[in-house]
Amino acid sequence: MLNVRHVTRLFGQKAAVDNVSFDVDRSMMIGIIGRSGAGKSTFLRMLNRLTDATSGEILFEGRDVLSLRGKDKRAWQSDCAMVFQQFNLVPRMDVVSNVLHGTLNRHSALRTALNLFPRDDIERAMDILDRLGVGEQAPKRAEALSGGQQQRVAIARALMQDPRVILADEPIASLDPMNAQIVMDTLRRIHDEDGRMVIANLHTLDTARRYCDRVIGMRDGRIVFDGTPEQLTTGVARDIYGADEGFSEAATSTAIDTISDAPIPA
Ligand SMILES: Nc1ncnc2c1ncn2[C@@H]1O[C@H](COP(=O)(O)OP(=O)(O)OP(=O)(O)O)[C@@H](O)[C@H]1O
Numbered sequence: 001m002l003n004v005r006h007v008t009r010l011f012g013q014k015a016a017v018d019n020v021s022f023d024v025d026r027s028m029m030i031g032i033i034g035r036s037g038a039g040k041s042t043f044l045r046m047l048n049r050l051t052d053a054t055s056g057e058i059l060f061e062g063r064d065v066l067s068l069r070g071k072d073k074r075a076w077q078s079d080c081a082m083v084f085q086q087f088n089l090v091p092r093m094d095v096v097s098n099v100l101h102g103t104l105n106r107h108s109a110l111r112t113a114l115n116l117f118p119r120d121d122i123e124r125a126m127d128i129l130d131r132l133g134v135g136e137q138a139p140k141r142a143e144a145l146s147g148g149q150q151q152r153v154a155i156a157r158a159l160m161q162d163p164r165v166i167l168a169d170e171p172i173a174s175l176d177p178m179n180a181q182i183v184m185d186t187l188r189r190i191h192d193e194d195g196r197m198v199i200a201n202l203h204t205l206d207t208a209r210r211y212c213d214r215v216i217g218m219r220d221g222r223i224v225f226d227g228t229p230e231q232l233t234t235g236v237a238r239d240i241y242g243a244d245e246g247f248s249e250a251a252t253s254t255a256i257d258t259i260s261d262a263p264i265p266a
């Protein structure tokens with residue numbers, strides 16, 4: 001379904017992503033973990049074509065994603081919607097208009113600027129907001145919502161594109177634990193109910209273990225672990241996060257402390 005082959009991204013001499021390869025044969029929820037600077041965001045951005053790869057190949061159902069241009073590239077970007085840590089909503093715009101902007105690729109810029117959206121789209125946006133438990137927030141300005149609510153609105157905007165894949169770059173890094181759980185539950189539910197693939201960059205091991213079917217660990221641009229949550233032992237975690245220069249012992253243990261007592265969902 002998804003084949004990533006020898007993907008590399010250089011910034012100057014430095015490889016932010018270094019010869020990354022993996023295959024995904026069915027829709028699943030994948031967590032990418034690794035410390036700051038490991039290359040997680042750069043990888044997601046290449047997958048979505050926000051950043052160009054220096055070399056390598058990414059195939060989605062046999063189609064070479066990295067060579068798409070123009071209309072085909074935009075269609076792919078709409079097939080793999082991005083969700084960001086900072087939500088990236090338009091703060092002063094109402095919630096439902098923010099969600100309708102998920103159809104941007106399908107409408108002219110003028111219609112969008114004038115907020116002239118087809119009735120069907122408005123109804124669909126409302127249905128999606130209801131589904132994610134934020135329907136009542138629809139008329140409010142995005143900035144008036146809590147972080148967790150804003151992230152659900154951002155996910156609703158992504159769903160408006162009816163994507164095959166949802167790419168989430170640290171979707172809960174700005175949220176308190178309760179909202180973090182609501183947002184992760186939402187992503188998991190979207191995967192389970194709709195069959196959409198979810199690939200999420202996550203800061204903590206605990207979250208990756210709780211929610212993902214497969215975990216990929218990156219370090220210095222390379223994949224150093226690729227397996228199930230059960231295979232992610234404390235030793236492996238130490239390998240991913242490292243304990244060397246630039247990353248304190250304390251931070252390493254915080255990242256991996258949670259591993260032993262985190263229940264793994266059946
Ligand atoms: N536009 C850029 N120009 C130069 N270097 C970059 C650029 N974007 C990323 N890098 C470098 O590439 C490496 C990987 O960065 P990336 O943002 O992908 O890491 P990350 O794993 O997402 O980290 P974090 O957990 O902090 O978000 C880092 O060394 C970073 O400084």
Ligand SMILES: [Mg+2]
Nearest residue numbers: 040041042201
């Ligand atoms: Mg990042």
